[in-house]
Amino acid sequence: MNVRQIAFAILKKIYKEHKLATEVYPYYLDNIEDERDKRLVLEIVYGVNRFKGRLEYVLSKFANKNRTEEDIWLLMLTGVYQLLFLTRTPAYAVIHQTVDVAKKLNPKVSGFVNAVLKNVSRNKNSITFPTRENLxxxxxxxxxxxxxxxxxxxxxxxxxxxxxxxxxxNLKKPVVFRCFKDVKPLKKDYIVHKTPYIEGSYHGNIPIYIIRAAECYIMNEASQLAPELLRNFKGEFALDAASSPGGKGFLLKSFENFEEVIFNDVTKERIDKILENSRDLMLEIPSITMSDFTKPAFKENSFDAIILDAPCSGTGTISGHPEIKWIRSPQNLKSKVNVQKEMLKNAFNTVKKGGVIIYSVCSMEKEEGEAIVSDFVSSVENAKLISPFEYSSENIRNSFSKFYKEGVGLRILPDKFLDGFFVSAIRKE
Ligand SMILES: C[S@@+](CC[C@H](N)C(=O)[O-])C[C@H]1O[C@@H](n2cnc3c(N)ncnc32)[C@H](O)[C@@H]1O
Structure with a gap:
């Protein structure tokens, strides 16, 4: 398969099986040797997902979707993306290679694909896009x-x-990371910048494998918030209840304010991810449990603090996972709500009296964030929402207080750096 055919195959699988790109592309990339080809495949896959609506709009000016085979339409979208956005690749090369893939899908339509893409290429600069008046x-x-x-x-x-x-x-965010040892070795060879919100967090144009080899972990500042809200909490046992691949737990452990941080997740596959990350990062292998956290698995009143970073729709992370826009439906946007409720109930039983639960989701959906905690604290007498900054550093309070809504928590709106996120602190009185 050539590069364009692989990009098409990955996109087709994402849309058909409603999978994240990261669940699909590793298998395909393993069969590509050239690093530049790998990068081009990912550029096309992520670009089409990020701008699919725009590409559909352009393509519809030159072809009729209802009269075009689904696969051919998708293939042409990949071509339109390259013609509009990959300005350093000559149009004739894009068209030629896309037509080559079309021939394999259906030889009868290759002439049509060729004509449509040539038309797009000739006219792309004269297309105007809808304005806000037509919302x-x-x-x-x-x-x-x-x-x-x-x-x-x-x-x-x-x-x-x-x-x-x-x-x-829709913005590609900078690659943000935390270093568990020292950032200095990275600084020797690369330009490393401080990020705007959290002290000790950095970004830079550095290959991911170099970041990891330097014992640094890629994590958006919004995600870093969950452990940061427990930085000044002193306790014996903390639980990261849904912890894989481990970022929040690793950060909490690095603060050394608990004697033990337990990492829990629900499947062996997910647990293996935590182990793989801790090995890669040369961190001490953490204490791990495998249990379904919607059901009681730990002794009641046994943890001083719990991070419950619940499974969710992920709509706050669309910058990094733009396919989420196209694989979620109105129904499955809320499909995790019952799991979130059960997990919070279980966390509350598991935390000690006086202990704290940090509930978070990387979602923009209030049903998964604000509504879950509000409903919980209004129905459980000794559950109390506290200021999320009660155990944080001053730096965190100063950076994030603009997102704080009393009686609810922190609703992080995405920006150039931050993912969308919700996080809130509940104490068991
Ligand atoms: C948002 S991710 C957690 C990310 C993690 N906290 C981190 O910072 O790297 C949600 C996790 O919940 C886990 N999960 C889903 N259902 C679960 C359940 N019933 N019990 C425990 N964990 C569950 C998933 O396997 C997934 O790893």
Whole structure:
């Protein structure tokens, strides 16, 4: 398979099986030798996912979707992405190679694909995109978001905020990392910048394997918040209840304010990820348990603090996982709500009196964040929402207080650096 065919095959699998790109592409990339080819495949896959609405809009000017085979349409979207965004690749090369793939899919339509892509290439600079006056088209074609999601966020956050959220989630964010030992070795060979929100967090244009080899872990500042909110908590036992691949637990452990941090997750596969990461990062192998945290697995009242970073729709991480826009439906956006409720109930039974639960989700959906904690504390007498900054550093308080809503928690709106996130602190009185 050539590079364009592989990109097409990955996208097809993502949309058909509703999978994340990271679950699909490793298998395909293993069969590519050249690093530049690997990068091109990922560029096409992520680019098409990020701008699919825009690409559909352009393609619809030159071809009729209803009269085109699904596979051919998708293949042409990959071609349109390259013609619009990969300006250093000559148009004739993009068209030639895309037509080559079309021939394999259906030889009869290769002439059609060739003509359409040539047309796109000739006319791409004269296309104007919908403006905000036509809100539905603006959301779908200019911002490249599914209409249901755009409209839901307008209802939840107001129109101006929702548009800003969508624009930020279309940005590629800098690679942000924390170093568990020292950042100095990295600084010798690379330019390393401080990030805007959290002390000790950095970003830089550095290959990922170099970052990891330097014992540093890639983690958005929004995600770093969950352990940071426990930085000044002193206790014996902490539990990271849904911990794989381990980032939040590793950071909490590095603060050394608990005697033991236990890492829990639900399957062996997920546990293996924690082990793999701790080995790669040369960290001490953590204490790990495997249990379904919707059910009682630990002794009641046994942990001083619990991080419950619950499974969720992931809509706050669309910058890094743009395919989430196209693999979620209105129904499955809320499909984890019952699991989240059960996990929080279980965390509350498991935490000691006076102990704290940090509940977080990398989601923009209030049903998975605000509603879960509000419903819980209003129905459980001795559950109390506390200020999320009670055990944080001053730096964290100063950086994030603008996101704090009393009686709810921190609703992190995405920006150039931050993913969308929700985090809140509950004490067992
Ligand atoms: C958002 S991820 C956690 C990310 C992790 N905290 C980190 O910072 O690297 C959610 C995790 O919940 C786990 N999970 C899902 N259902 C679970 C359950 N019933 N019990 C325990 N863990 C579960 C998933 O396997 C996944 O690893």
């Amino acid at each position: 539905a088209d603006f959301i779908q074609y200019t911002l490249s978001f599914p209409l249901f999601l755009g409209m839901k966020w307008i209802a939840d956050y107001g129109e101006d905020n929702a548009i800003e959220i969508m624009k930020s989630l």
